Amino acid sequence: MDARLEDPIAAQIAAEPGEQARSRRQMVWWRLASIALFCLAWEIAGRVPINLAFPTFSATVAAFAEMIADGSMLKAYLLTLQPLIIGLIVSALVGVSVGVAMGLRKSVEWIGAPIFIVLQAAPVAAVIPMVTFVYGIGLTAKVISVCLLALPVIVLNSYKAVANVNPSLINMCRSFLGSRLQQIVKIILPDASPVIFAGLRLGISAGFIGIILAELLITPTGIGDLITYHRAVANYAHMYAAIASIIVFSAAALSLLQWVEEKWIRPEKKRS
């Protein structure tokens, strides 16, 4: 074929790199503006003030700097991160494996689906005191709290992701003589990965809820302790600094996960 394509899309693609870079720069500016606007509104609301217990943005930043300087923030994070990271790794590994197995085999689906659907519907905050009752107030109880919140959403998303893989791609793999293993590794997992990663993102934010709930409900340690302590002594700026830091930390963890997905698993998403 000497089909030299004179497709308008071809010209458009050729012109794209510069165009893309410009729109990316614009996006960054608008996002920064969004954050700045939020901080400004916080500052104004604190100065009005809407409530005596509501500090200004600048006071919160100052309190944050102070807590970094005296090491209390770092100490709190070390305590909080241990059960959180263990819980999230366990939830991610077990959750994705179980979810994928449920998507691949009907028998596993029938066993697993009811358990995780009920777990996801359960108000886990009500279960956490019971976890304490059984496992005490140590690391185990906190890891279990994280898993209780993170696991169901990861399992159910992975399961749905695999169950909804494009059947045409599976037929394609079969017609080009792919084995079942190749089909799973080269087609099903990559095709399911956006939804699996969406589940992981929800799971991570649920895990953060789990660890903070555990630290507030089981024993005050780590960030939960910082929040409780500064509230008790009416250091509201410090309390807000602790809360804001965990929110920022959680958001950063989610961005990191998205970066991993785009970098290693679905490179085409960067170009859309």
Add this chain to the structure above:
Amino acid sequence: MVAVTRKFPRPADPHGADMTSLESIISVRGISKVYSGQVHALQDVDLDFPAGALTTLLGPSGCGKTTLLKIIAGLMAPNTGDVLVKGRKVTGPGPERAFVFQDFALMPWATVVRNVAFGLELRGMAEAKRHEIARRYIEQVGLAGFEEKYPHELSGGMRQRVGLARALAVDADVLLLDEPFSAVDEQTRRKFQEDLLRLREIERKTFIFVTHSIEEAVYLSDRIVLLSRRPGRVSQIIAPQIDRSGSPDEIRRDRAYLDTVEEIWQSLRQFVD
């Protein structure tokens, strides 16, 4: 209904031989297919596909033509009957058949070159070698320069060229095309048809082509199998004798071309409400 092979006067036969005397590379024998015990898609289909010919399965929508193609591809099992490839019974996909999908079936996470090389990747060929082969076919279907693009960066017509290059890259004897041009616009479709005719001169392969377009079937085919409405049976086999040495416009104005289109329409209109 009886299968009839029509003979037309042949001014110039580009393949130099009577199609009926050619050895058949694929045969189907007594194929019937019933979906979920109710929908009778195909009934007692017997067909031979001559090697080197382009045979089109044509019929009203829902006549089971895609079902028949998927059974030939080994992607679907018939309820009764056998598919023979080079005289041997097959029950699944095989290296001698390659499929081009209606919805392209490209991996959105893979570049054009990886998509085209995918059949070879599944066979365990080393990356350098399979990419070299893939690049050759990408060039042949007119996509040189797009090797590192992702499918969403291509137009529909270009995506189907990727699907075609992937099927060519595994060097199968038979290409099975399931309404390959139905998801692209009419201009792209015509260009694609012209390119396919030219491709046939380079690649000596057998094509089995499913379409619902009478014009497309007549324009491209050596043999056209008309299927009746559900349950699909072979209603007629037509071998249009069209001189394809001229330009696309000349072919589309050719007397034999227009007569064959009209004749097929007269046969098929009985199936249309």
